[in-house]
Amino acid sequence: MKKIINHPEAVVEEMLEGVVKAHPQYVRKLEGFNVLVRANGPVNGKVALVSGGGSGHEPSHGGFVGRGMLDGAVAGAVFTSPTPDQVFEAVKAVDGGAGVLLVIKNYTGDIMNFEMAAEMADMESIKVASVVVNDDVAVENSTWTTGRRGIAGTVFIHKIAGAAAEKGMDLDEVKRVAEKTIANVRSMGMSLTPCTVPAAGKPSFELAENEMEVGLGIHGEPGTHRDEIKTADEITTHLVEKILEDIDYSQSEVALLINGLGGTPLMELYIMNRKVSSILAEKGIKVYKTLVGNFMTSLEMAGASVSILKLDEELKELLDATADTPAFTQL
Amino acid sequence: MKKIINHPEAVVEEMLEGVVKAHPQYVRKLEGFNVLVRANGPVNGKVALVSGGGSGHEPSHGGFVGRGMLDGAVAGAVFTSPTPDQVFEAVKAVDGGAGVLLVIKNYTGDIMNFEMAAEMADMESIKVASVVVNDDVAVENSTWTTGRRGIAGTVFIHKIAGAAAEKGMDLDEVKRVAEKTIANVRSMGMSLTPCTVPAAGKPSFELAENEMEVGLGIHGEPGTHRDEIKTADEITTHLVEKILEDIDYSQSEVALLINGLGGTPLMELYIMNRKVSSILAEKGIKVYKTLVGNFMTSLEMAGASVSILKLDEELKELLDATADTPAFTQL
Amino acid sequence: MTRDQLLKVIEEITIVIEENKVHLTDLDQAIGDGDHGINLNRGFRAVKEKLESLRDKDCGTILKTAAMSLISTVGGASGPLYGTAFMKAGAVVAGKEYISVEDSIKMFDEAIQGIIARGKASRGDKTMLDVLVPAFEAWKVAFEEGESTEKASEKMLGAAYQGLEYTKTIIAKKGRANYLGERSIGHQDPGATSSCIILKTIVDVMAKGE
Amino acid sequence: MTRDQLLKVIEEITIVIEENKVHLTDLDQAIGDGDHGINLNRGFRAVKEKLESLRDKDCGTILKTAAMSLISTVGGASGPLYGTAFMKAGAVVAGKEYISVEDSIKMFDEAIQGIIARGKASRGDKTMLDVLVPAFEAWKVAFEEGESTEKASEKMLGAAYQGLEYTKTIIAKKGRANYLGERSIGHQDPGATSSCIILKTIVDVMAKGE
């Protein structure tokens, strides 16, 4: 395991310390909890957004705490959803009186821990609502299973629901906007290498020199299948086709997120974007905005995901709104 | 070689296509040249900044083309400085009548190619000045050698000289500010893994599981020495000490850049920043602003560099100025 | 089972979980995200730190305290599930210093109901329930049929291990392994494994009869 | 040397550089950034594409065209250096269809002066100059001493290879290898190697006397 760390068990705490030292104008840490909240929060009368999950997805989620996006981010152990008390602490700290929206990614652990936190908040009469992101088309959707995972598309929910809250919408409205975004976003990813959870000390799986994992999540877990490495165009085509099969984007405008998993150079993400945009152009789907970079990572995994969000006028306006956070700033 | 690419020889062109597709509001590509310029440039009456170098350092340099930073970026083959005609084309395209500042990193190739471009511009009576960034303290400075390399600290020159130009300073003034920034910035880097130039197809060097390279540049070349992997705190201490030995930062305010080389998770960069800020705090050096992320990379190399810029009032103001580019935006 | 035995059980669990940390994590790497052993070990280490302060508490308080520790340190899926299980089991013996056979049946039942209510899984989904449910049924039936505690324990463990084997043959429908679809077949479920280990530890301590 | 021989020399160079692409890149990986072979090959491939159009041009135009191709396709350190060398050599024979021995000495000299003016290196810095300078001196002295072209070629190549060997023993003071300090010792300089390869090709074509 090659990492620039001190002790495998200390990575999350030490990282958070480093984040606060780097961005004191944006975030502060709740004493005794692995929770980052806005430096100048809570914002009175504004609906607050709390997200989080296991660590190892940086800049998600702490990097998106700031004006126009999140109010609080809860950091679990690496790839492990945070515990209810931590989430509850975040909720208490960010509530500005207008209620708190929990943005949860669809994993059993996250759902249960955030749900328990919501129950705790309920007992203290803090208004809490929650939405569950499940954008990963790699996984078959079925009522018999846990359903689809939440992956990189979550960033769009942070951005758009964050803008809605900043605009002064109430909790129901912010939740409605978040749910519309969730309904409109689809993602799929692949990887060329595994990653190593510091405390585990060894890679999550092994891949031969000519192999890749396709349809994988963001926790170093294997994907839906393994394949021979293809060209960037072939890989991209596969991801985009799976997404386009899933909902009807025709004649619509979309936002794209070409997301790196942590170990992939930006160069490769842009090469993928070249193909994504040419496929969409062919199909008459208009790209309104594109984000390229490491937004939702799996430690040092080499790989990428593509997310496509179908837009309407409301979503466009919210997507365009000013944001000012450590990892995403928009004028 | 595991990469999401199509053809090793096509990576730069395809990447640039992807960049333009992603950020048409920021950049356009000069037809027939691997040059990105501002979408709405040239800016009349403003000094223009051109930087560039080999590709593989993304988001440098194209990612910093936009308001408040660069006007043009020239992309050579991977790790190979661009040719003079390409640089010259950039100069012609961005000149708004107030002259062009070339920001060159101190490598023989870059110097010679940019110099030849400047000679060409001279012949067409375009005012051109240039500065050479040489921030890498790993390399002994000596008049008998090429001197120090330019590495991640270059980003500060882009930001600060870019702000100076945007503010309306003339070419001499912009050059003065750039040179002050160069005089005040020092960097040093290390890596845990090599990287693979696509056209070479194999890693630039080999490292054992317990080894790291220290004092290396941004082109996959080996460093000044090889060492056993240490803890994040030890690694960081070594880098920072080498920097602090070099110029007197005492009692001053500084800007930090904790730069990832492409394959290092943000988590590790923040763990490093924790130590950087604690060392500086101990020495009474005040951190004014911190950037953490992949700013100047070496493809997928796992590793990082630390840059420390000594500030004065002028540099602070310029560092704080608004910037709006694909890879760096500041309100 | 006396209060002291309960404390002993919990202490032993902290030890065997530590011993099985790598094993459980390996199983989770194959079909999950490779943290199950790390998660539980973190949780039971926290429980262990509480043990000293619980020496003279009732069984309900002991279990509830362990539950709270698990809930606030494990995280992931297994944290809320084991936490809820301990919590529900504890409620059955609130204020008691001794756990009767009837209590044990009720506790086991409540624990499972808690896991189901929280996780919405059922038997056959390739989770800890594939161990716990058959183990519970064997335990209950054994007593209904008048078996001794030893015999009941034996049958319970037998059912547990059979359930564990069974997890290898099925597709995961809940938890992270679910995303693997067909690829989850052939792999033993990590949570089912930790459940087996915990049940085995309970039986071992009871057998020693300390 | 006739114009046709010059074209043949250039064509052969494009071939041997292609053949040595991996070798040169490997050398550059050890002490540089691993692109020297790739760079030169890209450049000479571009030169090759121009060859057809140069069939009836004078030696100066041929060399100048090759120089421009190198300058605008190679990049890195070697692009401007070889480009300048070809450019300066070409200037000596502008308008000429034949290169005399005197011309060749002048061309060689000018090429080296161009490289020095552009790169500001000198002999002993572990660059292509460690091959080119001694090769030039041997070439010049041989003719001054009245040697035949064959003998002069032999001496020139001997000096070139000796210079190449010498690069293994010294610390780089220019180019990227410079940053390696002591670690550059023991490695052969890639640019010195390509220079040897190019000189050898010139001699080979001349020897064939086509």
Ligand SMILES: Nc1ncnc2c1ncn2[C@@H]1O[C@H](COP(=O)(O)OP(=O)(O)O)[C@@H](O)[C@H]1O
């Ligand atoms: N809905 C559920 N109901 C019961 N058990 C579950 C459920 N989801 C997951 N599990 C159990 O949890 C185990 C995984 O725990 P752990 O690895 O600690 O959490 P995570 O999956 O969040 O990483 C699985 O092996 C499975 O036995």
Ligand SMILES: Nc1ncnc2c1ncn2[C@@H]1O[C@H](COP(=O)(O)OP(=O)(O)O)[C@@H](O)[C@H]1O
């Ligand atoms: N200043 C210089 N003068 C002469 N030759 C040089 C100089 N700098 C570098 N070289 C030569 O260039 C070679 C490297 O070329 P190349 O790898 O193509 O460029 P880069 O170093 O920019 O990657 C070196 O091996 C050396 O022989």
Ligand SMILES: [Mg+2]
């Ligand atoms: Mg987990």
Ligand SMILES: [Mg+2]
């Ligand atoms: Mg190079």
Ligand SMILES: [Mg+2]
């Ligand atoms: Mg797990």
Ligand SMILES: [Mg+2]
């Ligand atoms: Mg080179």
